[in-house]
Amino acid sequence: MTEHEPRATEHHPRPVLAAVDGSAVSYQAAAWAAAEAALRHLPLHILTSGALQTGFGPGMSLGEADLEWLRADAERVVGEAERVARAAVPDEDLVVTTEVAFEQAAPLLITRSTGAEMLVVGSRGLGAFQRGLLGSVSRAVAQHAHCPVAVIHGNAALDPVSATLPVLVGVDGTGNSAPAVELAFDEASRRKVELVALHAFSDASADLPAFAWEVGNQTAETELAEAIAGFAERYPDVPVRRIIVADRPVRSIVDAAASAQLVVVGSHGRGGFTGMLLGSTSNALLHAVEIPTIVVRSRH
Incomplete structure (x- = not known):
């Protein structure tokens, strides 16, 4: 049965919001969102749009x-998504609500993100056919949402082996990555796993001269230590492994993600600026990384 949008109040906290469209990857997103909601002791709200997503004008x-x-088809989609979520997290205390709306998906989700703790979407929808293709809705919400956005690919990393792997966070040495570092510590603490903090200090493809590598490495060590210091004190239960590489951030994070269960990145890096929608590194990672990836930006 369709429920109304839950309102965040003192007694009703912000939910984890899962967007589904009937595609297999969106059901993976619902499963991951259920696990995330359970970790955070928050309700899960599953939302789909029954409107035609074809761009027809208002005259149609x-x-x-x-x-x-x-x-009826939209009700079937949210019903199946709830079943998948319940199967992934058979916790009777997990509150799950569903909703069918009749608005275009991207603006609907961006609006609803103002009242969500996290928005979870599949990497591509029913119209996507190329492996690794990022859907237009996923791209839009990653750029414009007002809360962290988790993009789930075919692998939701919910198996017992993946659950023991670390959380990986990209650190760029600027304040832009601070919200991502904070969320990554929180995720690692809730999952009781190690946090890998990776700082790639070179955007050049060519090998650095020895003196440049030494200077860059020393600077990167200082920047990384400063970036995680306060959070390490707040989360003493989280073991931290630091990785510093003289390489491009995208390639470094993709390589490290092969041994992680979750990647957390800021919405824009050292080349970004206030108000920027989505940095080139974050955008590239959403296409290249195959495990769940959270893009974090300030609510402001």
Whole structure:
């Protein structure tokens, strides 16, 4: 049955919001969102849009039979997503609500993100066919959402082996990555795993001269230590492994992600600026990384 949008109040905290569209990867997103909600002791709200996502203008109208079919199909989608979520987290204390809306998906999710603790989407929808293709809705919410956005690929990393792997966070030596570092510590603490903090201090493809590598490495060590110092004190239960490489951030994080369960990055890095939507590194990682990836930006 369709529920109304939950409102965040003192007694009703912000939910983890999962967007589904009937694709297999969106059901993976619902499963991951359920696990995340359980870790955070938050409700899970599953949302789908029954509107045609074809870009037709407002002049297009549908008959009553067509609208009823769209609604029934959307109810089927959220019902299946709830079943998947319950199977992934058979916790009777997990509150799950579902909703069918009739608005275009991207603006709907961006609006709803203002009242969500985290928005979880699949990397591509029913219209995507190329492996690694990032869907237009996923890209839009990663750029414009008002809360952290988790993008789930085919691998939701919910198996027992993945659950023991570390959380990986990209650190760029600027304040832009501070929200990502904070969330990564929190995720590692809740999952009771190690945190890997990776700082790639060179954007050049060529090998650095020895003196440049030494100077860059020393600077990177200082920047990384400063970036994690305060959070390490707040999360003493989280073991931290530091990795410093003289390489491009995207390639370094993709390589390290092969041994992680979750990647956390800021919405833009050292080349970004206030108000920037999504940095080149974050955007590239959403295409290249195959495990769940959270893009974090300030709510402001």
